[in-house]
Amino acid sequence: MSASSPKTRRPTIYDVAKLAGVSPSLVSLVLQAPARVSDKRREAVQAAISELGYRPSRAATTLASNRTKSIGLVIDDYRNLWFVDLLRGMESVLSDLGYHVMLADSRPGEHRIKEATDGLLAMHIDALVIAAEPSEPMLARTWVPTVVAGWRMGVPSGADLITNDDDGGGGLAASHLLELGHTRIGHLSGSDGASAHRRAGFRRRIQEAGVDVLIAESQGTSEEDGYAAASWLLDHHPDTTAIFAANDTMAVGAFAVLKARGLRVPNDISVIGYDNSPLAKSRYLDITSVDNRSDVVGINAAHRLLARIEDPAIKPERTLIDPVLVVRSTTSRPAP
Template sequence: MRRPTIYDVAREAGVSKSLVSLVLQGSGRVSDASRAAVEAAVDSLGYRPSRAAAELAAGRTMLVGVLIDDYANPWFVDLARGIGHVLGPEGYRLTVVDTATMPAAEDPVEGMLSARVDGIVVARDVPEQLLATAAPPLVVAGTRDRIPAGVDAVANDDTAGARLAAEYLLALGHRIVAHLSAGGGAAAARRRGFEEVIRAAGGRVVATDYGGPATEHAGFDSTVRVLAEHPEVTAIFAVNDVMALGALGAARQRGIDVPGRLSIVGYDNTSLARTRLIDLTTVDDDSFGVGREAGQLLRARMAGGNGDVVRLALDPVLVVRGTTAAAP
């Protein structure tokens, strides 16, 4: 059955469409008789005003775009929850676009701009198109290779978090350790912080040079190679929890006891790491908090705020669980 439109209401009430719009907007410029006729027609037809149309008429869509590059990583889920925690009560809806799963011919940025989003949280490297066009307010979430001048950004202190992991492994007696790295600004910062601490203490880091996305498959393959080439390694620090899961799978396949023979540390403290089955020692980068702060920054910009550019770095916390122990 076809849903009634504003034109049906106008026809039923015997008035113009513009007058129906005035009644729906609560305008005082409508006579009591006309208002009563429109309200009766609305009730009779079961008409519900289009929220999207009303918002467009007001010059906004109440849509916020979130641009990511790997929805398989639970970090993005916690990030989106944090953004929604701030913007949801304001009436905003999130539209999330994962650039990793889109056909090459599709342009995710153009899609968001066509949807007339009121603001965008960019949780990946910032696409050049957003810098070369009249885009809505932007906020960058997470550590990125390059953050445009004049754009607010919030992340966790990735270098500090990696140092926490390194100091913890050293305290457990590990001196020959591996680091599973990946591409991107956050991965570079984590590798730098981890290597600095281990080497300053006289330890040795076997670091992978993989520069692709930080997936479970990549973590598995990297760990198989590291353990085959460097059996002396007693601990692995993965650039994120997803790669750490791959490391756990590789250790299990090779019959290596975790944590008795090999300790494994992840990063992000995702929902997977917190499960009792996996019980992963990891660095909590407060991804929900990153999303919350990004939402607050974006809300201020969408409201017309034009103050100083804000750059926030949240403090990470080490969470010790069951995948780490003293060096054998």
């Protein structure tokens, strides 16, 4: 078999059929159900596709099946890298089935998440994952099968909730620092749903140990918020020996404050984050962190959406994923 790829236009299914010596309908069958085609003909078609650089038209597939094979994912901030594992988990399930994930960043703000979500829905996605705080209009109901990933202040009617057990994770962080011997433990928190659950778990475990609760709460959970919260905490509680940040990004903000004040991690102050994001895994930062297992959340979200796409009548469920503490170099026993 030998032929040159068309130089002036995109190759079509008819070009593939001509080069492979088969009908266009057989090419279509190879693309949609290759197991139903003999090895010889399938290999001929696949060889022609490879030689021509043919790519099936997603628009044509959409018209034929009434599906776009697209899943929308709304996150709250590109700067917070917790969503990387979530996306990887989703794609590990969806990619082999021909689905692709369309990502939209809403940043904080109700109107922003509505705009991001409306933009995805306008592209006729088959399903939606919300990894941000839903806006008020979204709480009534979404148009497509929807999963909310992570604790939020509200969940749209008819949506599944798949989340890390953040209450348990906050308790894990507190227990780790208590077991190391810390009794002056500060917590940097935010105002979103996940932060609220992490704060509640932390507070409960600290109070059980009979230790004072030191909490610096901010509106957001960015590096800047972590910096401001850590500054407030050390201004008001300079004897703090350990800090638990609501996420790894806030922990990085705390590092900047500690460095500016001449305090060493973990010699003077231990620091623990949350999410086990790429920041925490960095060999340079090497942050002790609670792993929220976002990849497992993503895997579960993908499977749940696929089931809802096939049967929209399935009732929504709530699924909790157990967190895991990952101990690295930023926590140790307090200085004597």
